[in-house]
Amino acid sequence: MDESMKDLDRLAVLDPARNREPSAEEWARAEAFVDRVVAGSPAVSGSPARSGSPARSGSPAVSGLWDRRRWLVVGAAAAAVGAVAAFGVPALVPGAAEKAVASWTALPAARSGAEVLPQAKICAGNDVGGGASPTVNPSDVLLAEQRGEATLLVLRKSNGVVVECLGVGDDQLASMSLTEGTPKVPAGTINLETMSSLGEGDTMWSNIVGLAGDGITGVEVRLDNGKVVQASVDNGWWAAWWPGPEGGEADALTVTVTAGDKTTSYRPSDLP
Amino acid sequence: MTAAGAEERFRRLHRETYADLLRFVERRVPADDAEDIVSTVFLTAWRRLGELPEDARPWLFAIAHKTMANRTRSWLRRRALDVRLMSVENTTAPDGAAGTAARIDLERAWRTLSVADREVLALVAFDGLTSEQAATVLNCRRSAFxxxxxxxxxxxxxxxEPAAPAHPRTVKEQQSWTKA
Structure with missing residues (x-):
């Protein structure tokens, strides 16, 4: 600590990691992890980073680690993939992810609650968010979009929990709870509830979802690789998904929000 | 850099910074989650080894900070990453009742601060960073930090200060961590 900061010494008693040293078991696990990392893939060479400008995490493997807690894989293959997930490797219903990724479109088609009622019933029927809903009405669907063969839903369950589901036909890829009640953000603004990625290799995909205040007319996700994804906006929510790892990385995209004639761009870390 | 040289550098970096990074993360998220985040950071470091600055510790902390901030949104739907406190119940007071009282005052004062104030103080007082290193973690200019x-x-x-007038700042309660 700088000499001039000595007045902060007294704060040391509040430090939750004061005198914390890794145990022998923690060291052993950490070193085993290092062994796996160096055995698994080569380091990437490059020019030294500018001081004060940390690089983004940019590997699919990082994304896989990052998000394994969020999405729950549901549906017919849940038991099988659950066994895989116990090792921390996200998995999807075989075949469905490939179909979703292969048919993906940057521009979504909006769907009404009535149009996606079969998928909504499947989404509401899983245990994500505290339990299955006994009944589902079109009005429970807060946002629904179609990209190729995949349907993305933001749905309010009968217990008040809002969940997100992604599926292909009757096959659900994944589902996760987002929030409870009816949260709102100020007019003309958005927030970021979450973004994440799931899967591996060619079938890795990312999602991003948040609340949208009144007056928001469009949200666009611009990936750092140049790909542009139009998000869906409906009933106070905005959402998008795309093939790739960026949702599991730190600020690997920009979110551009349009409210009337005003357009504002944010890095995810700048969004509330 | 040769493959052997890269591996040696990475292993040395890990040996030298693992404990510091674990502490940095555990100050902000529950211990159960800390190892996973630390692993994520080192995996990132391996993949971008050629980009690491000579003083890699702030760089690693910055990656960890980003990772935690992003996860915090998802897990708790809180609006900001916050520094945790050592709970009173888990501490001993070697200097007796006076020390305990001072600690309680300090903790009370800490809780009146904003999340942002707590973070900048923690980076220096807990994590032991210089202003320049802390600025790297928060991705801001040294002067701003x-x-x-x-x-x-x-x-x-x-x-x-006991004689200070009633503080207008709203007292922010420490939020408890729960699994989403």
């Missing part, structure tokens, strides 16, 4: 730190120290001091 120095200003934020000075203000945070001033507010902490004001909150600790």
């Amino acid at each position: 120095a200003m934020r730190l000075a203000r945070a120290r001033s507010r902490l001091q004001a909150a600790l």
